Amino acid sequence: MLYGKTIVALCTPKIHEATNHRFITTFAKCLASCNARLLVYSTPSELFWNSIDEQGEKAVFDLINYDITDAVVINEEAIKDKDTVRRIILDARAHGLPVITIGAQYPGCTRITFDYTAGFEKIVRHVIADHNVKDIHMIAGIKDNAFSEERIDVVRKVAAEYDVDFGNDDISYGEFWSVPTESAVEQLFVRRRSLPQAIICANDTMAITTVSVLKRHGIKIPENVIVTGFDGINEIRYSTPQITTCLCSSEHLALTVSDTIMQMLSGRAVPGSVLVVPELQASESCGCTTSVKLNASEELTYINNSFNRYQNEEEHMFRMISRILECQDFSEVANELDKYDFYDMVIALNPECTDRTFDPLRKHSDSVFADTVKIIYNTNFPMHGRIDDMRKSDLHPNLKDMLTEHEEPLIFLSLNYMGVPMGFVCFSYHDYDIQNYYKASQITSTLNTAFGAFRSMQYQQYLTEKIEEMYRCDGLTHLLNRAALKNLYPELLKKCSGTMTVILADLDGLKHINDNYGHDDGDYAICAVADALRSCCPQNALCVRWGGDEMVAVIPGTISSEEIYRSVDAYLENLNSISGKEFEISASVGIKSFDLTDSSDLEYMIRMTDELMYSDKNQKKELRTRR
Known part of the structure; x- marks a missing residue:
């Protein structure tokens, strides 16, 4: 609850x-x-x-x-x-x-279902007893299907009670749908010298088809042949004449299920199986009368309006799919859905x-x-x-x-x-x-x-x-690779106001780290220098892994060389203090700004900056030698 x-x-x-x-x-x-x-x-x-x-x-x-x-x-x-x-x-x-x-x-579980056997027996008795029929034929469902065989047994039982002949030759199989039923009824005109007084169908769909085929041959229902169905589907109301059937009432079933649930929840005992008996609805196809009159105009208007509504909504849905596919994320999808009335x-x-x-x-x-x-x-x-x-x-x-x-x-x-x-x-x-x-x-x-x-x-x-x-990117450092730089450089040139700055950073002592601590630590050091370079560059910079331990940044405009040097050194010093590694990471850096009116050749600018980087590397070596 x-x-x-x-x-x-x-x-x-x-x-x-x-x-x-x-x-x-x-x-x-x-x-x-x-x-x-x-x-x-x-x-x-x-x-x-x-x-x-x-x-x-x-x-x-x-x-x-x-x-x-x-x-x-x-x-x-x-x-x-x-x-x-x-x-x-x-x-x-x-x-x-x-x-x-x-x-x-x-x-x-408690089972609730229709008593199909009792319901079908009602309609067979109505045909044989009430209409005094002595010659019957049955259109069954699927051969050997449980529902179909059950209904055949009902016809055998009632026919035997009233001394009506009913053998295997009096059974055709319509497989519960229209196409096989049409073939089965057509075969009656070939197999029999005369049509039976009544054709009892195992469901309404087959009964409607049987009526249609007989009328096509000029046979009058029920004057020449009685036809009955079973189930009580909506379509029987549109048949001329209206089909005699047994209604498996969804309303009656729902009432039974509801009452049973309330009994179970209140603690009262309920049987393990509850059967709902279908209701006989004698109508025109057996010669009876019916109080159910179809207002064709109202029904046709309803069907037409329903069809038009369905078509309009289908078109509406199709357009919605296109709108959704144009969205960038589900937030946009949610916003788009608000425009529709669901x-x-x-x-x-x-x-x-x-x-x-x-x-x-x-x-x-x-x-x-x-x-x-x-x-x-x-x-x-x-x-x-x-x-x-x-x-x-x-x-x-x-x-x-x-x-x-x-x-x-x-x-x-x-x-x-x-x-x-x-x-x-x-x-x-x-x-x-x-x-x-x-x-x-x-x-x-x-x-x-x-x-x-x-x-x-x-x-x-x-x-x-x-x-x-x-x-575009280097798999280790996630900087751009050289091919990406060459592709992106022309666009960067368009955004540049006349000066381009190139930074080149090279890891110091990579061979020493690889030889003494292993290549994993060598890769760690390369990534550290790449991160140091990226951290000190503006958003519009192109940061690239140029070679094994060389990183390049290309920046439109002029920036402070001293600030770049300090930033790279500060980043690596901080990393060394917290990394727990047995070695220290350092980088040699070259920085140079170029007037693009002189040359915009990227290879030339990197070559010139590379000389500055090596100058910085040599100065560091001399300092270490003096120490």
């Missing part, structure tokens, strides 16, 4: 599908009436193919905060990846939470997503989501380019308000690119318009593409810069 509300987690795919949408709508309202709130963890697909994208989609289930959750409901029948179902169950049971599966039975939405990203040095195609942690995520968009509180931190376990920056001031569910989907989780989105729509549920999937898909492509571009840019740096 959280903020005085019972929290129920629902794991389900494809929230925009009509049956799932109806279930969520009724379920959330039932829970709200019991002072409970629904958190929906959803995937855009049913996780059937185990593809790379689906690996990223199912990361959303790692977002479930079991510490604040009181019960878990899994739409097991719709989630095709059963390993994912089992993992959710294990995690929930490890936290001592009751689990309801809608579909198959799992140990330790209704009630929050976007949270893993921290590495905002760091362009991370490879977007690799997971950088064993955890799917970081403990702290980055909020880059919040409808209720525009970010204006700001990026806020939030604990992942909080789920929403305004979770308390969402749970206490609204009854509608919070809907979570993962953000991922090529299977690598990037974060998540949370939708908190304040109505149950199915168009918003469609848009949730649309927005998530767009953000996956936009953020994935943006991160890839950022990472490629980072790698390009690193490669350029490797080409």
